[in-house]
Each structure stands twice: as C-alpha cells, then as structure tokens.
Amino acid sequence: MKPVRKQRLAVVLFVLVGAGATAGLVMSAMQENINLFYEPAKVVNGEAPLGTVIRAGGMVVDGSVVHDDTGLGVRFTLTDYAGHDFDVVYNGILPSLFREGQGILVTGRLDDDRVFAAAEVLAKHDENYMPPELEGIAGHQSATE
Amino acid sequence: MRAFAALFQRDLLVALRRPTDAANPLVFFVLAVLLLGVGAASAEKGLGGSAAGAVWVLALFANLLAVEGVFRRDVEDGTLEQLLIHARPRFAAVLGKLAANWSCAGLPVLVLSPLAVYVLGHSTAGAGMVMLTLLLGTPTLTLLGAIGAALTAGTGRGGLLLAVLVMPFYLPVLIFGAGASTAAGAGGDAAFELLVLGALLTGSITAAPFAVGKALAISQEY
Amino acid sequence: MGLVDWAKGAFHKTGSPRWFFLGSRRWMVGLYAAGIALIVVGSTIGLGFVPPERFQGDSFRILFVHVPAVHLAQAIYVAVAVAGLVYLVWRMKMADMVIEAAAPVGMAVTAAGLATGVVWGMPTWGTGWVWDARIISTLVLLLLFFGLLALRQAIPRPDRAAMAVSLLAVVGVVNLPIIKYSVEWFTTLHQPASLTLGERPTIAPVFLVPLALNALGYYCLAAGIVIAALRMKIIERESGTSWVADWLAGHEDRVGG
C-alpha cells in the first residue's frame, strides 16, 4: 500500500474507533439514572446517606405545612404521590413559589429519624405559564394526561 | 505510530533536560494545596466535603499551566514548521506531544491528589474517586487546552487569553469530575459521571488532534 | 436548475461586500423600525395588559425579556458558527465580517439573558444563581463570545485572526446541544422549554402573544444592529477600494452595478 493511502486508512480507522467508543459511552451513560437529587422513595428506603449534605426533592403534601411561633421556622412533608413521604424542617425565608402541591428542592442533612434538616429550600417551577382564571382548565388537563 | 512515538520520546527528553520547567505545574499544585490548607486552617475540618472539588480545580489550573507552553518552544526554534511538513499522520504527532505533556504534568498531580484531598479535607473520603476522575478527566483537559494553545501559538500572548478561550471547554469536565468526586466522598454513586467523563475523553481524543493540527497550520501561515 | 443557479448567484452576491453594502441600507432601516415597533407593542401588552401568572404573580413578566434574550443568544451563536464554517471552507471575507459584527451583539444578549434570569430566579426559586447545567452552559456561551473577541484582538494579521476565530467558532458548537438538552438530561431547577416545535405550547395564549411579538422584535432589532455593524466593517476593510472612495464622495451612481 502507498504511504499516503496507509495514512488515510490510519486516520479513518482512528476516527471510526474513537467515534464508536464515544457513542457507546454516551449510550450507556444515558441508561444510568441520573439523580442530581434524592427522590422521596430513596429517602424512605434508606438509599440516601444520613448526616452528609445532600439534595432531595418532592411535592409539598397538601395541609402539611406548619409554621412555628416565631414565623420563620417551618415543617412540611414532601411526597412523590406514590406513598413515599418524608418530613422537612427549615428555618428561613421561603421562596414566593412555595405552596402546597409545588415541586421543591431542599439541600441539607437527613438526621437519624429520617427528618430532613434543610439549609436551603428552592421552588422548582414547571413549564406551564397560566393566568389565574385558567387554573381550573390546567388542573383538568393534568388530570386527564 | 512512528510519528506518535517520535514526538512522545522527544518531548519527554526535552522535559528531562529542563526539569525545573517541566516541574512548574506540579510545584504550582503543591504550593496551591499548601496555601489553601493554611487559608482554611481555622475551619474545624479543613474544607470538609469540598476538598475533592478544590483539588479538582487546582489540578485543572496546573493542567492549564502545563498546556500553555506545549507549542511555544517548537514555534520559536522552527521545529513546528518541520512537524507540519514531515510528521504523518499529523494527528498522531499531535497526540504524541500531548501524551508527553500530560505525563509531565497531569500524571504527577494525579499521583499526589489523594494526599492533597487528605491535607485539605482531613479525611480520605473520595480520594480514590478523585484519582480515577483525574485519570479520565485531565487528559481531556490537555487535549482541549491544546486547541487553545495552538490557536494562540505564535501570538506571543498566552496566559489569560488561553484561560478565557479554553474555560468554556474545561467547565463540563470540571463539573463531572468534581461532581463524581464529591458524590463518592458523600457515599453516593458516580457511574453516570464516570461514563460521561469517559465519553468526553474518547470524544476529545478523536476530534481534538485534528482541530489542533488545523490550528497549528493556521498559526504558521505567515 | 433555475433554483440552483439562483442560489449560487445569491451566494456569490452576498459574498461581495460592495453588493451587500449597497443593498443592505433599506433592510437595516426596516429591521430597526420593525424591531422597535414590535418590542414596544409586545412589552406594553406584556407589562400592562396581561393578567399575572397564577403562582408567580407579576414577577413572571420578566419572561418577556428573558426568553427572547436567551433564545436570540443561541441563534446568534449558530449564525456565528455557520459563518465560521463558511469562512473555513470558502475563505469568504464577508463570513468573517459577520462573525466580527455579530459576536459583540451575541455577548450583550447572553449577558442580558443571564442577568434577567438571576432577577427572575431570586423571588421564584429562592435563589438567583444555582450551579444548574443550563445556567452554566449559558455562562459558557458568554465566555465563548468573549473568547472570539479576545482571540481576534490577540492575532495581529487579519486573515490569520479570521481563520483562528472561525475555527474556535466551529469548535464551540459542541456547547449548543449541551444547553439544548441539559434541561432534559438533568432534573434540576430550570424548567423545560415551554415552546417546542411540533408540540402544543404549555404557555397560555394570552401570554404567548406578547412573548411572540417581543421575540420577533428582538430578532429584528438584533439583525438590524448586526447589519449596521457589518456595514461599518465593510467601509473600514474596503477603504482602499475605488467604490468606497466613490461612495464617500457621494457618487452613488458610479458605485452600483
């Protein structure tokens, strides 16, 4: 084989092998479940580590929000609507989007009783933007989905 | 593979002949770790769980320091012109140079990283993962940084300009590398991050040498 | 056949600085006017007439600035990268000038997108800044635009600078899919896109109208600004040619053709 051809072959082989390996790794990475926060099920089942700073998330259970006397301390329950609930205690100002039924991310530590002591509470906004009068319709939509 | 071996051997030889230059990134890494340790000495547990992330950032900068000069001498003495003309295939020559560069900077930092994690965090939690992610991540940094170094070769300006150019490409590597290390330190699972780091590595091994070759050719068009 | 010939002709004509300079004045004025009008109307409706959002109240109104800005930032980067590819393949001078004219606009728009995002995030999420994949990759976009400008400054010879900048622009494209899909890959704070081609928008029609007006207005205004900057670059770079001398002397009739 001519040297030029040989080099071209080397380039093509190199790129093919490299691209194949990359594609394979990306595919298998996609199959991994990515958890940038612990869902309620993992917190309940004990998959979330105790005592270290972690991030967890879930929906605020209706009627679970209890403010203490100072007005800053709050205790609420997060759920995945599939039977997994855990309690969160927090001392600070809640974001304006915080309400019952809202998706919430909390950063903090799980204590030995599996109560989450949050240092930060963040409200996760969804992609739906609705004026107040359409709220009923939106609820109807998500119920039918 | 002749071009790869020729460049790898020569750059290692040149590094051995100028040991103080070659050790610069390692010295930077050690000094930065020590200073950071002194700075955080008043904290109860040093940097605690952030130690792994801090070590990653310092390793990234040590890598940038090393890759900044990877083509400088070749531009100055004219061997770069000769490489562009004679080294075939060009991507193999580029890979050889970068492999040598990583062996002189990335590898020693990798070896020292568990010690750095311990010094900064007062615990070896996640130290193994730091080593593993540095092994997967710092060659990617070298490859991506080399694109920037090639683009700025012969402009007489490196340093901050290179940092600005390559930081966008360094960020994902840092995110996944430090993320996996921190997760492992906290007892979590890092399979996803490791797979992504692997994909970034193979992807940049495949594509970066060609971009570097093109950028070097542009730098010599005068 | 006719279409192919027309496309080829258009490609060559657009590649000619003189042709572009002479033909673009009307476009520039039109785009400026349309952009300003659309933004004024869209913002008035969005800020004054649309009801507040059911959960977020009035703070959601920043959406009418934030969404068009980040959208436009990515569109400008795509344009810059395509111009970079055109320059690398055909060495077309106009393509390089497009990069030079569009990059500062892109940088400003990206910065505006990030700033409005911080302002929006503080009341709604509870934090102005999180290390969220999408926020980081938008920050990366800002750095990329800055890198394009810095690299050009660093290389004294214009044609070599153009090659290097084009290469960087093309390599930087890898960042765009990361932004695009980061929201789907990572379930973090940033909400997924509300507007996706071929799917029903998850945004109420009342909000959609001012948003669409504003987005279109931003695009028009940005195009107008880029064309204006491009015209200045053309005059600067072609200053040695006879047609520029004729144009500057006011002999419009001799310039054309």
Add this chain to the structure above:
Amino acid sequence: MSRPLLNARGLTCVVAGQRLFATLDLAVHPGDLVEVRGPNGCGKSTLLRCLAGLYHPEAGRVERGAPFTYLGHRAGLSADMTPLENLRWFAGIDAARVEPATLDEAMDRVGLGAARFDRCGMLSAGQQRRAALARLLAGHASVWILDEPLTALDDAGCALTRGFIDEHRARGGAAVCATHRSLALPRSAHASGRDARLPQTRVVALGS
C-alpha cells in the same frame, strides 16, 4: 521533458491587502537551481512557504511529485537536543532508516566537530545553520527549498553550501532558494567539467 519534481501553477498571494505575486508558474525539474530574488518584503519567503505547503495561496496550486525538505529562517533544531539527536529524530518522523554512520558523515562534512555533542541552544548561529545543512545531507529529499541558506554562515560555510547544492543537482536533485547572493558555484570551481551538464541557474525576480 520529464515530469517536474515540483510544479506550481497560477500562484497568487495577497498578504494584508497587498498583492505579492500573481499567477506565478514554476516547474522544477531534476538538476534545476531556482533562485528567487527581490527586495525585502517582496514575498520570497511567502513563495517558498507556498511551495512547502505551509502557506495556502489565494489562488493556484502546487503539485509536489517528489519528497522535499524546507529550511526556513529558523533552523528547525530543538534547542535542548544535540545536533546529532536532532538529526536522528528527524530521520524518525520522516519514516526513513538512517545509519548512524550517515549522520556522522554529514556532521563531518558540514564541519561540526565536537559541537555535534553540544545542545543546539549553546551553538552559534552559524553552527546551527551548519547543523541544519547536515539535515539536508542526511535526508533523502529530491527538492531542497531553502530560505536564505547563506545567512550567518562564514565564507567557508557559504562555499560548502554552494558545493552541496551543486552536488545535489548532479545527483538529480533540485533546489529552490530565496537569496540575495548567487548560489551557483563559480565556473572555475568545476575542475572536472562534470557539472557543465547541469542546467543554467534560473532566477525568479519578485517585486519588480
């Protein structure tokens, strides 16, 4: 006529808006010596870089039908290696097997005595040029593209260079040089008359 070793057709170079040369044709055949001449800044170096493939001309193409070597303003020797190591290394990337004896002989011929074991960074400018010449001798390129090869050389070095070029041509090689001084050996030096068969030196004048 045989196929040219190097064939440039319609080369046009514009640098910083200034046209250096346009539609330049140049065919280099075995035995040729082409001298590129002209005032400073007229594009001699750029033309040579075009021929070597380091510079892409605005128009035109270069066909390289034979192996070539380029020697530019910078010697292309790594400052931290000795001339001998540099030569051996070049032989390595050129994918050619070179016997150690060949390298030593080349070093002898260019007059680098013990200096062959010093690092190139320690050598004088003239010694570095001599080491670069040794690279030409040890290589197997048919076309030498030399940019100002006499720079920094003493009289003896210049004479050596002219002799090497002459010898190279006699073996069927060719050289393209940017220069201000003639690179052909004076007539009196052809004692045997052997080299009288070589074609006349051609001059390409730029910047007129």
